[in-house]
Amino acid sequence: MAAAETQIKIQGVDKIFQGGDEGKDVIALQGINLEIPRGQFLCLLGPSGCGKSTLLNAIAGFSLPTNGQVLVENKEISEPGPDRGMVFQEYALFPWMSVEDNITFGLRIKNAPEDQVQKTLENLLEKLKLTEFRKRFPKDLSGGMRQRVAIARVLALDPPIMLMDEPFGALDALTRRSLQDELIKLWQETKKTVVFVTHSMEEAIYLADRIVVMTYRPGTVKKDLIVDLPRPRNPAANDFNALKREISDMVMAEQNRFQNAQLKGSTGD
Ligand code: ADP
Ligand code: MG
Numbered sequence: 001m002a003a004a005e006t007q008i009k010i011q012g013v014d015k016i017f018q019g020g021d022e023g024k025d026v027i028a029l030q031g032i033n034l035e036i037p038r039g040q041f042l043c044l045l046g047p048s049g050c051g052k053s054t055l056l057n058a059i060a061g062f063s064l065p066t067n068g069q070v071l072v073e074n075k076e077i078s079e080p081g082p083d084r085g086m087v088f089q090e091y092a093l094f095p096w097m098s099v100e101d102n103i104t105f106g107l108r109i110k111n112a113p114e115d116q117v118q119k120t121l122e123n124l125l126e127k128l129k130l131t132e133f134r135k136r137f138p139k140d141l142s143g144g145m146r147q148r149v150a151i152a153r154v155l156a157l158d159p160p161i162m163l164m165d166e167p168f169g170a171l172d173a174l175t176r177r178s179l180q181d182e183l184i185k186l187w188q189e190t191k192k193t194v195v196f197v198t199h200s201m202e203e204a205i206y207l208a209d210r211i212v213v214m215t216y217r218p219g220t221v222k223k224d225l226i227v228d229l230p231r232p233r234n235p236a237a238n239d240f241n242a243l244k245r246e247i248s249d250m251v252m253a254e255q256n257r258f259q260n261a262q263l264k265g266s267t268g269d
Contacts, residue, residue, distance in 0.1 A: 004037035007193055008059060008161065012068035015054050015219075028054040029065070030218035038160075041187055041194045043208035045201065045247070047255065051219025052197040056163050059195060060086050072161065085154035089166040092150060093138045099149050100125075100134045106157045124152040127186065144175035148182075155186070162187075164196045168203070180206055184231065201247050205240060206233050213250060216258050223250055 015029040028051040036042055044052045057063040058070050061080040070077045072084070080086075093102050103124055107117045125131045128148040138146055147167055154162060168176045184207065187194055198204050204211045205227060213223040225247075229239055 004039055006035040007038040007073060008034075008036040008195070009071040009074075010034040010036075010055070010059070010068070011071065013055070013058060013065040013070065014067040015051070015058065015063075016066045027218035029058075030220050032068070032219070032221060034212065034221065034224070036193060036195065038193055039191045041184075041196065041207060041209045043204035043211045044195065044197045044214060045199065045204045045211050045251075046214035046219070046222075047199055047216055047251070050214045050216040052199075052214060053165055054219065055214075056086075056165050056195060056197050059161075060084055060163050062086075082157060083159050084161045084163055085157060085159035087147070087150050087154055087162065087164045087167045089169045093146060093153070095138050098135050098137055099130055099141070102138070102149050103130075103152045103156050106153065110157075120156050124155055127155075128152045128182065142175070143171050144179060147171065147179060151183070151186075155190075158190075159192070161193045161195070164194065166197050166199070169198070169200075176203075181232070183207070201244055201251070202235055205229070205243055205247070206235060211247070213247065213254075215254050222254055223247075 010032050013029055013032040014027070017026040017028055019025070032055060044055060046052055054063065058065050059072075059077065061070075061077045061084070064078065072081075094105065097105065100121060104117050104121050107120060112120075125134055128151060130145070130148055130152065133141060133145060138149070141149065150167070168179050171179065180203065183194075186192075196204075196207060198207075208227050210224070210226050212221055213225075214220065215222045227243065229237075229243070234240060
């Protein structure tokens with residue numbers, strides 16, 4: 001198979017937040033270069049505060065880089081757009097709308113024809129196992145169900161790129177695993193590009209084609225690795241655990257580096 005073409009290109013991206021901790025500037029991202037091919041499932045992995053959300057927001061166009069640029073299909077991103085859908089950890093649903101209305105909201109805003117709205121709705125309710133909850137409001141749903149609605153709402157607009165910021169971080173282990181399995185199924189069916197942020201090594205290895213491990217302050221790419229384990233993956237398998245140990249050693253080394261640097265009163269090497 002020929003290598004897929006680059007769809008998202010991150011070129012020399014820095015992000016500096018002015019007046020962060022104690023009024024000091026925070027270098028959230030430094031010199032990030034990544035090329036993401038169409039259809040890849042990429043996980044950004046790293047400890048809290050290492051710049052994962054900042055990088056995802058730069059791709060989404062919510063917050064632009066201080067230096068460098070993000071290109072999607074060779075066009076520089078300057079704002080959010082319909083080609084990029086975002087799923088957040090906190091279910092960003094409209095509390096006053098039913099499941100159905102949340103899912104169809106974007107299509108109605110776009111004045112999509114009613115038969116298309118209905119067809120998309122039925123399809124997504126079924127795919128995300130939401131049919132019997134269709135009339136409920138977010139407050140009457142479990143966390144897992146709310147995330148299903150959030151995913152359905154993004155899929156309704158059929159963006160070629162899905163950006164997901166720790167979408168399963170607040171779920172219990174069983175619910176999380178079933179949503180991971182469904183996400184993989186949806187990804188395989190729709191062939192979308194997924195950029196998925198997590199701080200869980202296991203989640204990254206379970207889901208990703210490729211894992212980009214980030215460092216903490218400044219956020220840089222520490223390691224970029226391809227995960228070629230067969231799917232469906234088995235977290236109890238030897239090759240899964242070998243990879244987990246490898247990444248774990250890397251993350252520990254990074255944590256030690258940062259702590260030592262802090263003890264010396266500097267965050268550089
Ligand atoms: P992650 O998603 O990996 O947990 P973030 O991208 O949220 O990390 O944050 C990266 C760093 O940038 C953190 O040190 C955070 O405190 C800082 N940061 C994020 N957003 C802002 C902001 N709006 N103003 C100041 N500092 C910020
Ligand atoms: Mg984050």
